[in-house]
Amino acid sequence: MTDTKPSVGIIMGSQSDWTTMREASEILCELEVPHESRIISAHRRPDRLAEYVGSARDNSLRVLIAGAGGAAALPGMVAALTTLPVFGVPIQTKALGGMDSLLSIVQMPRGVPVGTLAIGGAGATNAALLAVAVLALDDSKVLEALKNWRMRRNAALPEEPNNSP
Numbered sequence: 001m002t003d004t005k006p007s008v009g010i011i012m013g014s015q016s017d018w019t020t021m022r023e024a025s026e027i028l029c030e031l032e033v034p035h036e037s038r039i040i041s042a043h044r045r046p047d048r049l050a051e052y053v054g055s056a057r058d059n060s061l062r063v064l065i066a067g068a069g070g071a072a073a074l075p076g077m078v079a080a081l082t083t084l085p086v087f088g089v090p091i092q093t094k095a096l097g098g099m100d101s102l103l104s105i106v107q108m109p110r111g112v113p114v115g116t117l118a119i120g121g122a123g124a125t126n127a128a129l130l131a132v133a134v135l136a137l138d139d140s141k142v143l144e145a146l147k148n149w150r151m152r153r154n155a156a157l158p159e160e161p162n163n164s165p
C-alpha cells in the first residue's frame with residue numbers, strides 16, 4: 001500500500017459491536033484499502049462523534065461505515081453531520097434480534113440518507129464492499145482488487161452440494 005491515509009472510517013457504538021464490525025475491517029484488509037476503526041457512541045460520546053465526523057473529510061476519509069445496535073442513533077447522526085457517503089450496519093441484539101437496530105437506522109428522514117445494510121455480519125461485509133465500490137469509481141487499483149475478490153469468490157462456488165448422491 002502506498003497511500004497509508006485511511007479512506008474508510010469504520011465507527012461503532014460500543015466495543016461489543018466490534019465482533020460484527022471487524023468483518024468490515026477484514027474485507028478492507030483483504031482488498032488492501034486503508035481504513036481505521038473507532039468506538040464513537042452517539043449517546044455516550046456525542047463530543048467524540050462531532051469531532052470525528054466534523055474532521056473526517058479533512059482527514060482524507062471518503063466513506064464512513066457506522067454500526068450500532070438497539071436504539072441505533074449513530075449512523076443517522078453521522079449522516080446528519082457529513083456529506084460523505086454513510087453506510088449503516090444494524091447490530092444483532094439479544095432483546096429484539098436486531099430489528100430494533102435495523103428500524104432505527106433504515107428509517108431516516110428524507111434528505112439525510114444512510115445506506116442501510118443487512119443485520120449483522122453480512123451487513124458489515126457488504127458495507128465494506130460498497131465502500132470499496134465507491135472508492136473504485138476513481139481508483140483503478142481498488143477496482144482491480146474488487147474485481148479479483150469477486151472472481152475468486154464466485155469461482156469458489158461448488159457446482160454440486162457436498163455429500164450429494
Ligand code: RP5
Binds near residue numbers: 014041067
Ligand atoms: C449501542 O448499544 C451500541 O452500538 C451497542 O450495539 C449497544 C449495546 O452497547 P453495550 O451495552 O454493549 O456497550 O449504543
